[in-house]
Amino acid sequence: MRNVKCLLLILSLFLPLIQTFGQAATSRDAASKRAADLLAKMTLEEKIGQLNQLFFLSQLMKPEMMEPDIREGRVGSLLFVTDPVLINRFQKVAVEQSRLKIPLLFGFDVIHGFRTVFPVPLAMASSWDPAMVERAQTIAAREARAAGVRWTFAPMVDIARDPRWGRIVEGAGEDPYLGAKMSAAQVRGFQGSDPSAPGRLLACVKHFAGYGAADGGRDYDSAHLSDAELYNVYLPPFKAAVDAGVGTVMSAYMNLNDVPATGNVFLLGQVLRKEWGFKGFVVSDANSVGDLVTHGFAADKADAALRALTAGVDMEMSLPGTAVGGAYADNLAKLVKEGRVTTAQIDNAVRRILEVKLKLGLFDNPYVDESATASHHNNPEHRQIARVAAQRSAVLLRNEGNLLPLTKGDPKVSSIAVIGPLADSKRDMRGPWTLADDLKTAITVVEGMREKVGPGVKVNYAQGVDIGRAYPSIFAIFAGPRPAPWSELQKREEFEKALALARSSDLVVLVLGEHEEMSGEAASHSTIDLPGRQRELLEAVSALGKPTVLVLINGRPVDISWAVNRVPAILEAWHPGSEGGNAIADLIYGDATPGGKLPVTWPRSSGQIPIYYARHLTQKPESAKDFTSRYWDMPTSPLYPFGYGLSYTTFAYSNLRVSKAEAKVGESVEVLVDVENTGRKAGEEVAQLYIHQRAGSASRPMRELKGFERIALAPGEKKTVRLTIGRAELTYWSSAVKGWVQEPATFDVWAGGDSTATLTTTFRIVR
Numbered sequence: 001m002r003n004v005k006c007l008l009l010i011l012s013l014f015l016p017l018i019q020t021f022g023q024a025a026t027s028r029d030a031a032s033k034r035a036a037d038l039l040a041k042m043t044l045e046e047k048i049g050q051l052n053q054l055f056f057l058s059q060l061m062k063p064e065m066m067e068p069d070i071r072e073g074r075v076g077s078l079l080f081v082t083d084p085v086l087i088n089r090f091q092k093v094a095v096e097q098s099r100l101k102i103p104l105l106f107g108f109d110v111i112h113g114f115r116t117v118f119p120v121p122l123a124m125a126s127s128w129d130p131a132m133v134e135r136a137q138t139i140a141a142r143e144a145r146a147a148g149v150r151w152t153f154a155p156m157v158d159i160a161r162d163p164r165w166g167r168i169v170e171g172a173g174e175d176p177y178l179g180a181k182m183s184a185a186q187v188r189g190f191q192g193s194d195p196s197a198p199g200r201l202l203a204c205v206k207h208f209a210g211y212g213a214a215d216g217g218r219d220y221d222s223a224h225l226s227d228a229e230l231y232n233v234y235l236p237p238f239k240a241a242v243d244a245g246v247g248t249v250m251s252a253y254m255n256l257n258d259v260p261a262t263g264n265v266f267l268l269g270q271v272l273r274k275e276w277g278f279k280g281f282v283v284s285d286a287n288s289v290g291d292l293v294t295h296g297f298a299a300d301k302a303d304a305a306l307r308a309l310t311a312g313v314d315m316e317m318s319l320p321g322t323a324v325g326g327a328y329a330d331n332l333a334k335l336v337k338e339g340r341v342t343t344a345q346i347d348n349a350v351r352r353i354l355e356v357k358l359k360l361g362l363f364d365n366p367y368v369d370e371s372a373t374a375s376h377h378n379n380p381e382h383r384q385i386a387r388v389a390a391q392r393s394a395v396l397l398r399n400e401g402n403l404l405p406l407t408k409g410d411p412k413v414s415s416i417a418v419i420g421p422l423a424d425s426k427r428d429m430r431g432p433w434t435l436a437d438d439l440k441t442a443i444t445v446v447e448g449m450r451e452k453v454g455p456g457v458k459v460n461y462a463q464g465v466d467i468g469r470a471y472p473s474i475f476a477i478f479a480g481p482r483p484a485p486w487s488e489l490q491k492r493e494e495f496e497k498a499l500a501l502a503r504s505s506d507l508v509v510l511v512l513g514e515h516e517e518m519s520g521e522a523a524s525h526s527t528i529d530l531p532g533r534q535r536e537l538l539e540a541v542s543a544l545g546k547p548t549v550l551v552l553i554n555g556r557p558v559d560i561s562w563a564v565n566r567v568p569a570i571l572e573a574w575h576p577g578s579e580g581g582n583a584i585a586d587l588i589y590g591d592a593t594p595g596g597k598l599p600v601t602w603p604r605s606s607g608q609i610p611i612y613y614a615r616h617l618t619q620k621p622e623s624a625k626d627f628t629s630r631y632w633d634m635p636t637s638p639l640y641p642f643g644y645g646l647s648y649t650t651f652a653y654s655n656l657r658v659s660k661a662e663a664k665v666g667e668s669v670e671v672l673v674d675v676e677n678t679g680r681k682a683g684e685e686v687a688q689l690y691i692h693q694r695a696g697s698a699s700r701p702m703r704e705l706k707g708f709e710r711i712a713l714a715p716g717e718k719k720t721v722r723l724t725i726g727r728a729e730l731t732y733w734s735s736a737v738k739g740w741v742q743e744p745a746t747f748d749v750w751a752g753g754d755s756t757a758t759l760t761t762t763f764r765i766v767r
């Protein structure tokens with residue numbers, strides 16, 4: 001009887017799983033069957049149409065221009081349409097007027113919000129809080145889906161170790177372990193357990209792969225990466241997305257080890273499909289098929305189409321009317337007729353796309369409810385979550401003499417000067433890839449501070465300096481141009497005005513950094529210097545000797561080495577999103593406590609780039625007397641290490657121990673450490689675990705992040721953090737054996753609040 005009960009219990013536990021698995025398998029089978037039936041009815045032209053994705057830019061195009069192509073079945077997907085009325089209009093043509101009534105798939109870059117803007121991805125990674133990131137992307141998905149968008153070109157998971165590269169802002173920074181956690185969290189946030197469910201989007205992990213390693217930090221430039229760097233550093237966040245069930249993958253623009261990513265058989269065939277078993281479809285980056293000609297890889301556009309399709313790019317994203325666009329649409333039919341591309345190759349790509357469309361339920365429910373949009377947009381609950389996300393993403397870099405948090409109602413402060421080019425700029429609170437929000441609703445630092453201190457304290461604002469790009473941004477057509485640069489006279493007057501304001505106020509909040517279009521795509525910067533005369537403003541304001549808080553609004557680490565010994569408080573807020581100004585005021589006044597940590601190593605200056613913590617020790621460490629592997633003018637250590645960030649309280653780590661001193665290959669080791677809040681305020685700490693393999697078939701980085709947890713601690717409270725090091729954490733791709741290995745070795749372990757943690761122990765892995 002007991003056994004029967006046990007069996008029933010086991011069955012009841014597994015039944016839902018078996019059922020879900022069964023349902024998933026059935027829907028997969030049903031989708032493949034319907035896709036096969038449909039495929040059998042399609043002409044070659046209609047098939048090629050499904051592989052064709054076009055931009056529709058309402059700034060430049062009229063819907064009538066697009067409709068004939070949709071009607072004739074020449075388009076499978078559109079991107080950049082975010083108006084539900086227009087989405088339904090195009091969809092109606094596809095499902096009511098085209099021969100086979102195949103619905104369009106509408107895609108858009110929902111990178112960090114849609115109507116409600118969340119902090120930029122680099123900022124969200126600074127939260128070290130995957131659950132929060134998942135929540136933010138769930139809301140972004142809900143808002144975009146309400147407008148009729150079904151597919152987001154996110155998450156962007158490119159590892160970036162060169163902050164000159166503007167797209168560092170779109171990813172999770174330099175580390176594969178943190179990057180993988182953020183990648184999976186975002187896929188879960190967008191897709192949930194089923195991307196067809198209400199409020200969910202199909203996700204697209206990008207840009208596969210190695211894009212972040214662009215030479216010189218120049219966007220789209222070549223990347224040269226060894227297989228070991230690829231497998232151990234650049235690919236893990238992609239693998240995490242695939243394991244989390246991401247539906248699509250975008251191929252990258254650049255050339256990887258001489259073979260452009262969009263025509264790269266090794267990446268798309270070997271790694272993605274063979275090694276990882278990816279079953280969804282691959283879309284090219286915009287015009288990146290045609291770019292294969294520019295790369296000097298394909299002979300002409302027909303050759304480019306041939307090479308991309310055979311490498312594994314199923315859908316081509318292109319901008320109609322451009323010289324590099326339309327490689328598939330213009331050439332595939334001819335290539336099939338000439339026998340250079342087989343029908344089976346075309347069919348495979350079409351099938352994958354149709355299966356995704358079927359699984360999304362597009363054939364049964366192609367339209368969006370136009371009346372539902374309003375209730376999902378400008379939602380106060382979404383705004384509140386964005387505010388918390390911005391609080392949790394901020395990193396406190398310095399807080400000399402505990403200047404922060406400020407005290408509300410402090411009788412010594414009756415006026416505050418909020419100064420700088422980012423202090424009252426709604427546009428710059430949001431960061432790149434914010435094309436669907438309502439700009440008016442973004443809260444600036446000036447607004448947030450005024451709201452926080454109330455009418456009793458005067459908040460004065462001056463811009464002080466103007467900043468701008470030397471070359472315009474490609475996104476100017478969406479956001480509009482910036483005001484014309486100031487004249488020399490205006491420059492002098494505005495600078496003086498800001499100084500006078502600072503002089504006459506009791507406290508200064510300087511808000512410096514970068515415009516939103518100074519990072520992101522096609523936004524590489526030759527240095528990490530603060531643009532324009534911001535450094536001069538910083539020096540002049542600091543010389544006044546007022547209590548000064550420096551708030552940074554930016555998409556990459558910037559050179560603040562001058563400030564770190566002179567400005568008492570520095571808060572990195574990144575581009576914090578729609579609620580940024582409120583969140584910053586919350587942090588400044590202690591209604592929220594900073595707990596974010598840097599997801600990137602912060603250089604002292606541009607000359608140290610590239611710099612990252614997971615280096616290999618090739619000479620003596622810098623602490624050695626006879627250390628020679630250094631610059632002769634500055635330390636090799638960064639300004640702030642990876643994982644760094646302060647709180648309004650302090651934490652102490654102790655009692656680091658391992659569950660066993662020795663484990664067999666394949667077994668796990670538990671690492672435990674006690675973390676105590678030793679200050680007088682409640683706070684949150686990100687406990688981090690790093691390991692180092694002392695010897696092996698290949699040399700391993702000095703430290704690698706292999707676990708973390710963000711925990712909340714009341715004053716005096718102590719918690720034990722328990723992290724597991726198992727096979728996944730101990731396995732690496734060895735250049736020596738050209739494959740994955742887990743080797744017997746001694747491992748050092750460190751636990752602490754950043755990548756320079758000193759509390760250490762060891763364990764051994766034996767055969």
Ligand code: BGC
Pocket residue numbers: 079109153206285286521
């Ligand atoms: C970017 C992609 C983006 C695509 C569509 C490209 O230029 O590299 O990240 O998803 O445009 O907007």
